[in-house]
Amino acid sequence: MVLQIDSVWGWASPPLRLQLAGGSRGASGNVAAQASSQRMGEMVVERAPSPARLSHTSEKHPRATLTELNVLRRHRELCDVVLNVGTRKIFAHRVILSACSPYFRAMFTGELAESRQTEVTIRDIDEVAMELLIDFCYTSHIIVEEANVQTLLPAACLLQLAEIQDICCEFLKRQLDPSNCLGIRAFADTHSCRELLRIADKFTQHNFQEVMESEEFLLLPVSQLVDIVSSDELNVRTEEQVFSAVMNWVKYNVTERRQHLAQVLQHVRLPLLSPKFLVGTVGSDLLVRSDDACRDLVDEAKNYLLLPQERPLMQGPRTRPRKPTRRGEVLFAVGGWCSGDAIASVERFDPNTADWKMVAPMSKRRCGVGVAVLNDLLYAVGGHDGQSYLNSIERYDPQTNQWSCDVAPTTSCRTSVGVAVLDGFLYAVGGQDGVQCLNHVERYDPKENKWFKVSPMTTRRLGVAVAVLGGYLYAIGGSDGQSPLNTVERYDPRQNKWSQVSPMSTRRKHLGCAVFNNLIYAVGGRDDCMELSSAERYNPHTNSWSPIVAMTSRRSGVGLAVVNGQLYAVGGFDGTAYLKTIEVYDPEQNQWRLCGCMNYRRLGGGVGLRPPSSASTAETPLTPVTPSTPLTPLSGPYVRK
Incomplete structure (x- = not known):
């Protein structure tokens, strides 16, 4: 046997x-x-004999191979091409250059004359930058600094080294200042760095009152000036500041620029000026008075101010108040699964700087935690600590950077729970308690510090997503303990009743959900077979779901939130690895793009948005917190419930 x-x-x-x-x-x-x-x-298990074997993958081999190839290059051994760049001759191996750079691959594998040459001349590229990039191809190491970034980025663009382009853009993003943001913006535009361009635009809009005082502002071309002053998100106290900035720009070179005054002035919202400023400053300016188109704009503003009963008929771009990005709106990523265990770490995303920073951790590790913001305080509800199911609650105050545990616990332990705020109450929806999948729903009253049960859902749901729209609480997808769901139901607090609405087109559990432009977006999750990248949105007026473009990554256990008018998908699991990447959705282009990374990979973490404080335009500084576990490639179980 x-x-x-x-x-x-x-x-x-x-x-x-x-x-x-x-x-x-x-x-x-x-x-x-x-x-x-x-x-x-x-x-007794009888099986056919099989040969003994040991499978091995070396982690040292790629690094050791690159190191030896670089030694060969330094000694000019087995090199089969010489790059002539400026005054320098750079010896290299075609196969290495082709593997790293699409530019070199096309050069050496196509029908170009260079494919047969042993010496190739590369023009229009800085020789020092080229040497740094060739070194990177052999060593995977590079230093980007102020002295080289302006030559390194164009060189990386030419060689199509996307990773170096991203690093250069990240470096420039961190250097943004009111004195240089316009120059960085122009540099990003020249080299088609869309993410850096977007961040520079946001920075300029948010810091316009300082930017308008810089020399870079006075040197702007008219087209870029129009782009800036026409933005709805321009952060100014009054429209008078915009008019003053425009006139300063014109008068910096009045001979050449007075012809552009009407073109620029039409983007200043003159009807929103005070009557005194409109008549005494704008109307009396000699440059304005000498231009027919400018006088027409002033007359339009006067009519708007003098005829309030006619204003509904006079609405247009110049009568619409600006809506600047609100300082203080911050996204928090809370808990989740990382490094093979539940975690307590918390980090915050500031959309104005596009940076993630660690803040105080929770007192307990929590995966599958429900997160929501009530009265400017962040609540973390339930979850699983890696060993047991939790009914405890923690509450975070961003002003003090402290968590408190004095919130009453839910009546049931809950992980994979949906949490949302409706009419000043915190709702905990579904989840599982370690014994069964739940349809229980509880409502927290912060004034009484008590939880009260409300009508249960018609379906048991764990990994459910919840959203609030039009006075209703929606419970979307999840799993009934046996299989993923595409069904959706909504709760009417006035009747204490749940009712069914149209189902999604795809079954999803552990999905992300948020309300964006009065539509409910459902993204990612997992169906019966795999993690999903697909996404769809619900229109409550037509009671129908429609697909949108899929995310760039599959994401189960993903967080979804709207920050400063943009939809962010945060973290998750793609079927192979836990993710720390972030994607943002552009509804006009119907596309997702990657926009940075958290410090931690997070599966099943919660996300919550703290709105800006009404009392102040600035945040209380938060004490940085050092991660307690190394940020290395992760392994560990992904427990699918």
């Missing part, structure tokens, strides 16, 4: 020949063997 033993670690043991009692291979021995097999039952 043959007994094959397979270890969970991947080792395959050689077949073991077992001699049964009696040692005979005769008839009596066979009978004894059969009887013994019957007695052992399922403990």
Whole structure:
């Protein structure tokens, strides 16, 4: 008889020949063997012999190979191409350059003359930057600094080294200042760095009152000035500041720029000026008075101010108040699964700087935690700490950077729970308690510090997403404990009743959900087979779901939130790795784009948005918190419930 033993670690043991009692291979021995097999039952597993083997993947091999290839290059051994860049000759291996750079791959594998040359001249590129990039191809290491970034980025663009382009843009993003943001913006535009361009635009809009005082502002071309002053998100106290900025720009070179005054002034919202400023400053300015188109704009503003009863008929771009990005609106990523365990870490995203920073951790580790903001305080509800299911609640105050545990617990332990705020109450919806999937719904009253049960859902749901729209609480997808769901129901607090609405087109559990432009967006999650990148949105007026473009990554356990008018998908699990990447959705282009990373990879973490404080335009500084676990590639179980 043959007994094959397979270890969970991947080792395959050689077949073991077992001699049964009696040692005979005769008839009596066979009978004894059969009887013994019957007695052992399922403990005896007969399998065909398989060869012993050990599978090994070296982590050192790629680095060691690159190191030796670089040694060969330094010694000019086996090099098959010389790059002439400026005054320098750079020896290299075609195969390495082609593997790293699409530019070189096209050059050396196509029909270009360079594919047959041993010396190739590269023009219009800085020689020092080229040497740094070739070094990177062999060493995977590069230093980007103020002295080289302006030559390194164009060189990386030419060679199509996307990773270096991203690093250069990240460096420039961190250097943004009111004195240089316009120059960085122009540099980003020249080299098609869309993310850096977007961040520079946001920075300029938010810091316009300082930017307008800089020399860079006075040197702007008219087209870029129009882009800036026409923005709805321009952060100014009054429209008078915009008019003053425009006039300063014109008068910096009045001979050449007075012809552009009307073109620029039409983007200043003159009807929103005070009557005194409109008549006394704008209307009396000699440049304005000498231009017919400018006088027409002033007359339009006067009519708007003098005829309030006619204003509904006079609405237009110049009568619409600006809506600047609100300082203080901050996204928090809370808990989740990382480094093979539930985590307590918390980090915050500031959309004005596009940076993630660590803040105070929770007192308990929480994966599958429900997160929402009530009265400017961040609540973390339930979850799983890696060993047990939780009913405890923690509350975070961003002003003090402290968590408190004095919130009443829910009546049931809950992980994979949906949490949302409706009419000043905190709702905990569904989840699981370690025994069963739940349809229970509880409502928290912060004034009484008590939870009260309300009408249960019609379906048990764990991994459910919740959203509030039009006075209703929506419970979307999830799993009933057996299979993912596409059904959706909504709660009417006036009737204490749940009712069904149209289902999603895709079954989803552990999905992300948020309200954006009066539509409910549902993204990612997991169906019966795999993690999902697909997304769809619900229109309550038509009671229908429609698909949108899929995310760039599959994401289960993803957080979804709207920050400063943009939809962010945060973290999750793609079926192979836990994610710390962020995507943002552009509804006009119907596309997702990557926009940075958290400090931690997070699966099943919660996200919550703290709105800006009405008392102040600035935040209380938060004490940085150092991550307690290394930010390394992760491994560990992904427990699908």
